[in-house]
Amino acid sequence: MSAATLYGLLACALVGIGLYGLAVRPEPLRKVLAFNLLGGGVFLLFGVFARRGAGAGFAGDPVPQALVITGLVVSFAATALAIALVLRLRDETGDAALDAGDGKAE
Amino acid sequence: MSASGGFLLVLAIMLPAGGVLVAVATGGRIARLAALALLPCGLVLAVAIAALIRTGGVPLEYRVGGWAPPLGVALRADGLSAVMLLITAIVIAGIALFARDYFPADAPDETERRAPFVFWTLLMGLWGALNAVWLGADLFNLYVALELLTFGAVPLVSLDGKPDTLRAALRYLLFALIGSVLYLLGVGLIYGAAGTLDIAQLAAMPHTAPVFAIAAALMTAGLLAKTALFPLHLWLPPAHAGAPAAASALLSALVVKGSFILAVRLWFDALPGAMGPASAQLLGWLGAAAVVFGGAMALRQQRLKLLVAYSTVGQIGYLFFLFPLAFGAAASDPAAWRDLAWTGGIMQVVAHAAAKAAMFMAAGLIGEALGHDRIDGFGGLARALPVTVFAFGLAGMSLMGLPPSGGFVAKAMLLTASVAEAQWWWAVAILAGGLLAAGYLFRVLGPAMAAAAPGAPPVAEIPLRRQAVVLGLAVFALLLGLVPLRPSPLLDIGRATPPLVLAR
Numbered sequence: 001m002s003a004a005t006l007y008g009l010l011a012c013a014l015v016g017i018g019l020y021g022l023a024v025r026p027e028p029l030r031k032v033l034a035f036n037l038l039g040g041g042v043f044l045l046f047g048v049f050a051r052r053g054a055g056a057g058f059a060g061d062p063v064p065q066a067l068v069i070t071g072l073v074v075s076f077a078a079t080a081l082a083i084a085l086v087l088r089l090r091d092e093t094g095d096a097a098l099d100a101g102d103g104k105a106e
Numbered sequence: 107m108s109a110s111g112g113f114l115l116v117l118a119i120m121l122p123a124g125g126v127l128v129a130v131a132t133g134g135r136i137a138r139l140a141a142l143a144l145l146p147c148g149l150v151l152a153v154a155i156a157a158l159i160r161t162g163g164v165p166l167e168y169r170v171g172g173w174a175p176p177l178g179v180a181l182r183a184d185g186l187s188a189v190m191l192l193i194t195a196i197v198i199a200g201i202a203l204f205a206r207d208y209f210p211a212d213a214p215d216e217t218e219r220r221a222p223f224v225f226w227t228l229l230m231g232l233w234g235a236l237n238a239v240w241l242g243a244d245l246f247n248l249y250v251a252l253e254l255l256t257f258g259a260v261p262l263v264s265l266d267g268k269p270d271t272l273r274a275a276l277r278y279l280l281f282a283l284i285g286s287v288l289y290l291l292g293v294g295l296i297y298g299a300a301g302t303l304d305i306a307q308l309a310a311m312p313h314t315a316p317v318f319a320i321a322a323a324l325m326t327a328g329l330l331a332k333t334a335l336f337p338l339h340l341w342l343p344p345a346h347a348g349a350p351a352a353a354s355a356l357l358s359a360l361v362v363k364g365s366f367i368l369a370v371r372l373w374f375d376a377l378p379g380a381m382g383p384a385s386a387q388l389l390g391w392l393g394a395a396a397v398v399f400g401g402a403m404a405l406r407q408q409r410l411k412l413l414v415a416y417s418t419v420g421q422i423g424y425l426f427f428l429f430p431l432a433f434g435a436a437a438s439d440p441a442a443w444r445d446l447a448w449t450g451g452i453m454q455v456v457a458h459a460a461a462k463a464a465m466f467m468a469a470g471l472i473g474e475a476l477g478h479d480r481i482d483g484f485g486g487l488a489r490a491l492p493v494t495v496f497a498f499g500l501a502g503m504s505l506m507g508l509p510p511s512g513g514f515v516a517k518a519m520l521l522t523a524s525v526a527e528a529q530w531w532w533a534v535a536i537l538a539g540g541l542l543a544a545g546y547l548f549r550v551l552g553p554a555m556a557a558a559a560p561g562a563p564p565v566a567e568i569p570l571r572r573q574a575v576v577l578g579l580a581v582f583a584l585l586l587g588l589v590p591l592r593p594s595p596l597l598d599i600g601r602a603t604p605p606l607v608l609a610r
Contacts, residue, residue, distance in 0.1 A: 015291070022284055028276055035283050042291045049298035064297060067246050071290060074253045081257060082279055085264070089272045098273055
């Protein structure tokens with residue numbers, strides 16, 4: 001098994017764990033963590049493509065690495081925004097559940 | 107492909123981005139001034155780009171830093187970009203003029219000053235992000251634009267900082283994040299298989315390999331979550347109904363269209379033929395379900411803003427008839443009908459943007475005047491706010507598809523194409539959706555026309571100037587009905603194969 005295949009399988013596992021967490025876990029903080037696992041898997045996949053797609057004698061294709069750096073910044077910003085919303089929700093209501101307000105009369 | 111034309115594309119993104127920087131650096135009321143000063147600039151820019159494309163007959167292109175794709179990132183404006191730039195500038199101008207009085211410049215306490223600052227800054231941010239979506243020619247660059255759109259839209263939902271809107275914002279963000287990560291996964295797969303993410307270069311290569319279909323399916327699923335197509339619409343009603351009216355108008359009229367246009371670009375421009383007719387039919391069926399479900403849910407709402415939000419769920423469904431109709435069910439379908447469906451689908455984007463912005467702003471004024479937005483308490487409204495209720499009705503005409511309105515033109519084109527292509531089931535959904543829309547709009551207009559209940563609290567005064575802005579956008583939605591009922595030559599500029607032919 002080549003390194004690229006191994007990393008590809010690891011990326012698939014991360015994506016699977018992340019999707020499972022997002023779908024099954026009701027707590028917002030766990031969903032955010034699952035999103036980060038999912039994102040990590042996707043970024044790892046970009047790394048695999050950088051290795052596999054490298055042609056013309058280079059050790060690696062630099063473009064996916066540039067994409068991953070941009071993606072990391074975006075996903076960091078997304079995480080920060082989500083955490084800020086969760087914290088504010090906890091400050092306002094005392095807990096950070098997503099479903100507490102559903103169907104509640106005003 | 108003149109250099110000066112390309113420069114305009116950069117300006118269309120950089121002007122709003124510059125406005126955001128100025129607002130963040132100076133804070134306070136400068137944000138509002140900067141946004142209002144940008145309105146005429148943005149309008150002129152959109153008209154100039156559209157005129158250049160219309161007269162030149164070819165798309166404008168700009169290569170950032172002079173680097174050619176696949177290493178560099180290009181900006182590209184075709185007929186579709188021009189139309190979207192124009193409608194964005196017009197609707198944002200209407201929303202900004204409306205919001206000028208909605209968010210008073212000098213509120214007494216700190217938190218009340220904060221909401222206007224955030225609104226004006228994010229208005230400019232969203233404008234820049236939308237223009238980046240319309241102009242992006244690189245799938246990864248479009249991912250970044252899509253994320254900017256999300257980061258601008260989510261805080262607008264929770265401007266008032268109440269727990270309910272915070273929950274709505276968080277739910278919206280989580281849906282959007284799943285959507286964007288699926289999109290990114292697809293981008294990775296495409297890069298791994300093709301070695302480029304430039305839309306024109308992708309279109310030029312064969313993409314019948316299964317990996318392209320998998321990537322397109324992942325990306326489409328992600329974009330549907332962001333567009334709130336049934337059954338991924340769960341986040342939309344609380345988010346759009348909970349935001350302040352000016353922000354709801356922005357979210358419902360424009361933001362959900364960003365991911366939709368991206369899906370259109372993916373299917374028709376980047377990977378034509380990667381998706382088969384069966385998947386186009388599936389998107390159409392989801393759209394039909396959205397039309398019926400959104401309309402039925404809107405009928406059942408007791409509060410006006412939720413009704414308008416569910417109406418958005420239904421109207422988004424119409425957009426997805428574009429996919430089966432513009433692809434054609436059979437290769438034997440004449441290209442002219444597929445082209446008509448293409449124009450009709452984009453026309454629905456434009457008409458809904460104008461009508462829904464007007465409708466949310468009218469709902470906002472009604473809520474302000476009455477102090478609530480419960481439909482059963484609307485007695486005497488038409489007498490107290492005739493201009494606003496009239497504007498609401500005009501915008502409603504477009505949603506119903508009554509002639510003469512932009513919605514009528516869009517739905518008539520889709521209807522004609524579905525009959526001509528022997529895909530009559532979409533015609534049933536289009537007509538049923540029109541009936542449902544008529545139902546929920548009369549449910550609002552009926553009580554509004556009735557006499558006020560005895561002892562009802564007085565209706566607050568709303569300055570005529572603010573009602574006039576809403577009426578202006580509603581009349582614009584109506585005037586869109588003057589668009590000729592035939593394939594638009596402007597929308598065909600830059601299409602690789604104007605009569606789309608499926609590769610299989």
